[in-house]
Amino acid sequence: MSFLRKALAITRKDILSEFRTREIIFSALLFALLVIITFNFAFGGSQETLSVVAPGILWVTFTFAGILSLNRSFVAEKEENCLEGLMVAPMSREVIYAGKTLGSLLFMIVIEIIALPVFAILFDLPVFSAQIVTVTLLATIGFVAVGTLFSALAVNTKAREMVLPILFLPVVVPVIISAVEASGLALSGEPWGELAPWLQILGAFDVIFLVVSFWVFSYAIEE
Amino acid sequence: MRRYFLPVLGLILMLVSLYMVFVYVPTEKEMGIVQRIFYLMVPMGWLALLSFLLVFIGSILYLVKRQARWDALAYSSAEVGLVATTGALVVGSLWARPIWGVWWTWEPRLTATLVLWFVYLAYFMVRSFAGEESRGARFAAVIGIVGFIDLPIVVLATTLWRGMHPGGVIFSGGLESRMLLTLLVSLAAFTVLYVVLLNLRLALKNAEMVLKQVQANKSETES
Numbered sequence: 001m002s003f004l005r006k007a008l009a010i011t012r013k014d015i016l017s018e019f020r021t022r023e024i025i026f027s028a029l030l031f032a033l034l035v036i037i038t039f040n041f042a043f044g045g046s047q048e049t050l051s052v053v054a055p056g057i058l059w060v061t062f063t064f065a066g067i068l069s070l071n072r073s074f075v076a077e078k079e080e081n082c083l084e085g086l087m088v089a090p091m092s093r094e095v096i097y098a099g100k101t102l103g104s105l106l107f108m109i110v111i112e113i114i115a116l117p118v119f120a121i122l123f124d125l126p127v128f129s130a131q132i133v134t135v136t137l138l139a140t141i142g143f144v145a146v147g148t149l150f151s152a153l154a155v156n157t158k159a160r161e162m163v164l165p166i167l168f169l170p171v172v173v174p175v176i177i178s179a180v181e182a183s184g185l186a187l188s189g190e191p192w193g194e195l196a197p198w199l200q201i202l203g204a205f206d207v208i209f210l211v212v213s214f215w216v217f218s219y220a221i222e223e
Numbered sequence: 224m225r226r227y228f229l230p231v232l233g234l235i236l237m238l239v240s241l242y243m244v245f246v247y248v249p250t251e252k253e254m255g256i257v258q259r260i261f262y263l264m265v266p267m268g269w270l271a272l273l274s275f276l277l278v279f280i281g282s283i284l285y286l287v288k289r290q291a292r293w294d295a296l297a298y299s300s301a302e303v304g305l306v307a308t309t310g311a312l313v314v315g316s317l318w319a320r321p322i323w324g325v326w327w328t329w330e331p332r333l334t335a336t337l338v339l340w341f342v343y344l345a346y347f348m349v350r351s352f353a354g355e356e357s358r359g360a361r362f363a364a365v366i367g368i369v370g371f372i373d374l375p376i377v378v379l380a381t382t383l384w385r386g387m388h389p390g391g392v393i394f395s396g397g398l399e400s401r402m403l404l405t406l407l408v409s410l411a412a413f414t415v416l417y418v419v420l421l422n423l424r425l426a427l428k429n430a431e432m433v434l435k436q437v438q439a440n441k442s443e444t445e446s
Contacts, residue, residue: 178380
């Protein structure tokens, strides 16, 4: 089998087990909705305040939900020793990275597709634009590129779920800043030109960390 | 004789730089006497970066060659780097208070330094949570590599996000010649200090490893 087909087989396995257990998407989605609602209470009901803090709320929500689902992605593998099974399979470690990253990317996109309309209704904001979709997609790729690497690393430590956010959050600072700024500009109806520098940072982050994570992933899971 | 060369050189340079900072260099016109903290802040920031570069190099060499000495280098450099980064944050904060009226400001370079500080903490945390020592070294190396590559993107994102630092003055030739000379002497003094500290920490680390080896051999012969 070629590299891509092996990776897709791992992604398919993740999707199948997700369909049967409904562990990741359902709980992360509920969590995301609860975070959005909690923020609503935290910042009061005034429409002006909400439109100022909306991009921040959106990205804090996605970051937290992302950490939750990325954690689950490898904890589930570890629990039944499935990770050992993946590692003895006749394929390179990079295949595991590619497959798991693709799976996590799909899960996060599903969560975002459902959470964004809710966000739009609750905050009365125009989130259905090509700009928001582009920003969300680029930022999500960056999240899962780094997140899959760190999740594989965190699952082999003593504190497991606690370790991922502590490793993950400082490194994704550029993604969070760019996503918040670009979404803010997009929500206030700025043209593409205004968003360009942020989209460039997001794109550069994605490319660099897909490559770097791909290269160092084998060191994160080897035992 | 050679053992004392660097510490003595460092001491002399440090005394010369103190003399220059407090007596030789003219007081800056707008900021006044406070500006002299600049000659402490820049070297601190430089050491934070320099030690992180060595962590990066040591990490790559450790992952590729798997020799404990490269990990010892990365680890020792990270320890000195954490101290320097903490120093840069404290000094930066002391400088911000009289100039900008606040202890903390989200100025790009300060923000990037703070992110760097969290990455360093993650570097040590993942070690202590990894259980086995070799696994901790491997995980920490992954953090060292990812964190270092992340740093330019963090700087780029935070600079685009905020901007109020007297940035290009040093390199655009805007610094008065006596000030530049003082800065260079301070930088040299702190770089020598870094090498001295790194050597001491490395010697300690090596002694620890020898001790562990001896203890392991002893318990082996007893059993």
